[in-house]
Amino acid sequence: MRQQTILRIVAKLLIPYILLFALYVQFHGDFGPGGGFQAGVIFAAAVILYGLVFGLRAARRVAPPLLMETLAALGVLIFAGTGVASMLHGGNFLDYNALGGSGQQHTRSAEPVAHLHEHSPEGIEERHESHGMLPQGQHLGIMVVELGVGLTVAAIMITIFFAFAGRERVR
Amino acid sequence: MTAGATTHLTVVLLLILLIGTAITIARMRDLWAAVMLTGIYSFLGASWMLLLDAPDVAFTEAAVGAGIATFLMLGTLALTSRRAKAPQGRSLAPLAVVIVTGAALVYGTFDMPHYGDLQAPAHQHVAPEYLSDGVPHVQGGPSKVGVPNVVTAILASYRGYDTLGETVVIFTAGIGVLLLMRRPSDREVKQ
Numbered sequence: 611m612r613q614q615t616i617l618r619i620v621a622k623l624l625i626p627y628i629l630l631f632a633l634y635v636q637f638h639g640d641f642g643p644g645g646g647f648q649a650g651v652i653f654a655a656a657v658i659l660y661g662l663v664f665g666l667r668a669a670r671r672v673a674p675p676l677l678m679e680t681l682a683a684l685g686v687l688i689f690a691g692t693g694v695a696s697m698l699h700g701g702n703f704l705d706y707n708a709l710g711g712s713g714q715q716h717t718r719s720a721e722p723v724a725h726l727h728e729h730s731p732e733g734i735e736e737r738h739e740s741h742g743m744l745p746q747g748q749h750l751g752i753m754v755v756e757l758g759v760g761l762t763v764a765a766i767m768i769t770i771f772f773a774f775a776g777r778e779r780v781r
Numbered sequence: 782m783t784a785g786a787t788t789h790l791t792v793v794l795l796l797i798l799l800i801g802t803a804i805t806i807a808r809m810r811d812l813w814a815a816v817m818l819t820g821i822y823s824f825l826g827a828s829w830m831l832l833l834d835a836p837d838v839a840f841t842e843a844a845v846g847a848g849i850a851t852f853l854m855l856g857t858l859a860l861t862s863r864r865a866k867a868p869q870g871r872s873l874a875p876l877a878v879v880i881v882t883g884a885a886l887v888y889g890t891f892d893m894p895h896y897g898d899l900q901a902p903a904h905q906h907v908a909p910e911y912l913s914d915g916v917p918h919v920q921g922g923p924s925k926v927g928v929p930n931v932v933t934a935i936l937a938s939y940r941g942y943d944t945l946g947e948t949v950v951i952f953t954a955g956i957g958v959l960l961l962m963r964r965p966s967d968r969e970v971k972q
Contacts, residue, residue, distance in 0.1 A: 640933050648840040651849060654849065706938060758948065776963070
């Protein structure tokens with residue numbers, strides 16, 4: 611598509627904003643709509659648009675396949691690693707409260723998952739005192755985990771794009 | 782006209798367009814045009830989901846359905862053929878199957894609660910808990926998860942195991958595509 615001036619210019623104008631929107635969806639996912647998966651596919655869509663307009667070789671330079679494969683694995687590793695980290699802090703697997711870093715929280719760490727229906731006002735107040743408005747561990751855990759999801763999704767989508775686009779007609 | 786009526790009208794219009802697109806795709810032999818129409822179908826679907834206050838799903842539908850899936854089908858077309866073969870003879874059996882299945886599904890929706898019905902079981906079971914946990918100002922409840930977007934809180938925290946599983950599924954799917962589709966020479970291209 612080297613001759614398609616309008617396409618090239620429009621793509622050039624749009625791609626930065628698509629990438630920026632993907633990052634917004636990723637890091638604002640705890641307040642606005644979206645999250646890791648949405649951010650990942652939007653990010654990948656921007657790279658795929660780049661590849662369609664400027665050619666596969668240019669896209670491979672921007673997003674090297676080897677790096678994409680590594681990032682895909684890294685995303686899963688970040689997600690699962692968060693779970694292991696919360697275990698190391700004395701909680702259950704993927705129990706973000708344990709990531710809060712305060713000793714008081716460990717005793718109530720399994721609360722959101724296991725004791726969904728039990729309200730224990732004293733415990734919640736306790737947590738409020740030590741951490742202001744937001745329970746730090748939950749927020750931190752969700753952000754890290756969403757980052758892992760976003761990395762894996764974006765990298766896998768770009769990898770699939772390369773796999774499809776790199777094929778030539780067999781017959 | 783009130784805002785509610787306008788939304789209602791837009792939804793009906795979108796649904797009519799969706800049905801029209803679907804029928805056009807089904808009748809089409811030119812696959813390239815059909816792929817383009819599936820992209821339009823996804824985009825209409827995304828608009829509809831946005832009207833139903835599901836922006837997360839709308840994002841996904843627009844990016845995956847209209848963007849990435851369209852590209853993947855175009856890539857497949859480039860490797861195979863642009864035109865579908867004409868069907869061998871006509872049989873009414875598929876049509877009957879579709880009508881019976883569709884009628885059963887529509888019949889099933891009669892038992893479903895209305896859209897946005899507060900008394901629906903889904904909104905009475907754990908949803909109030911999620912809302913009071915996640916959003917600090919709802920019911921004056923203390924924030925347990927502390928993430929105002931309830932969808933994100935549910936997906937990443939309450940249903941963390943599921944989301945981890947989904948991420949692994951996506952990863953596995955990507956590995957599978959790589960194993961099946963990558964040519965041996967890609968290694969050299971990379972270096």
